[in-house]
Amino acid sequence: MCGRYTLTAPQDALKLLFGIDIGPNWVPRYNIAPTQNVLWVESSSDGALSAKSGRWGLVPFFWKKPLSDMPATFNARAETVAEKPMFRDAFKRRRCIIPASGFYEWTGEKGAKQPHLFTAADGSPILAFAGLWDRWRNPDDGEEVLSCTIVVSGASAWMTPYHDRMPVLLSGSSIDAWLDGSMGPDGLKPAAENALRAWPVSTRVNRSGEGDDDPSLTEPQQAA
Numbered sequence: 001m002c003g004r005y006t007l008t009a010p011q012d013a014l015k016l017l018f019g020i021d022i023g024p025n026w027v028p029r030y031n032i033a034p035t036q037n038v039l040w041v042e043s044s045s046d047g048a049l050s051a052k053s054g055r056w057g058l059v060p061f062f063w064k065k066p067l068s069d070m071p072a073t074f075n076a077r078a079e080t081v082a083e084k085p086m087f088r089d090a091f092k093r094r095r096c097i098i099p100a101s102g103f104y105e106w107t108g109e110k111g112a113k114q115p116h117l118f119t120a121a122d123g124s125p126i127l128a129f130a131g132l133w134d135r136w137r138n139p140d141d142g143e144e145v146l147s148c149t150i151v152v153s154g155a156s157a158w159m160t161p162y163h164d165r166m167p168v169l170l171s172g173s174s175i176d177a178w179l180d181g182s183m184g185p186d187g188l189k190p191a192a193e194n195a196l197r198a199w200p201v202s203t204r205v206n207r208s209g210e211g212d213d214d215p216s217l218t219e220p221q222q223a224a
Contacts, residue, residue: 001075002129002150002167004205005103006030006117006218007039009125014099017126020051030217032056033208034074040096040131040148043179052096052133054146059136060086067138067145076132078153078168078188087149090132095179097170098131098150102218104205105163114223115205116162121197130168130178130188156190162198166190 008028015021018041032038038056041049058073076087102119120127130151137144151168159166169191170178177183200223204212 001152001163001165002103002105003034003074004208005032005100007032007099008101008215008218009099013125017128018049018051018097018099020049022051028215029213030215031205031208031213034072036208038098038148040098040133042094042096042133047180049179052146054133054148056149057147058086058090058132058134058149059145059147060089060134061136063136064139066140073149075152075165076149077165078151078185081132081151081188082185087132090134090149092181094133095181096131096133096148097175097179098129098148100127100129100167101125102127103167104201107162113203113206115201115203116198117201117218118162118196118198121194127167128170128175130170151188153188153190156193156195158193158196159190169195
């Protein structure tokens, strides 16, 4: 799946790709974890793109229980995203792009897992993940909660030694097709075999608290 990622691209790169300004408070992030606040790009009815932010872990608009009872929804499987009740309305009406600079996966046995960072093979600072977003109102206090999820497909052959799933990566015209709704579930494919590169990184990535989000996390390490 995809349970941890980075967004370290400069604002200029985000503006060049999406034509959006994300404001003065942007800071690079090296260890983004579920339930944290994240950035996404969505399209209005006239095709204009805008940046939004909210909880990573989609909360569908119809959710009736407390947020603390929400199951893990930080990923949506491409094969079932159009049918699963948690995601199907967002799939039809509220698609987005979740920009990332890389994502992490782990290999090895429990208790000795080695994290690896995956980035664009061509050195691009941005990967465009297919995503969904939703808007929910907390019945306890009336607070509006925006949230999102990353769509994941089966793994490419190249990715399989690391994990059996991977984020759906979009580029060029596929970004437009995803956002305007013309791309169906059959378009949510694994990335090309030569799309990514990977290297082992510090096991500090295993944590996601204060002090575990800095550039050293992405530096190549000797695999355990």
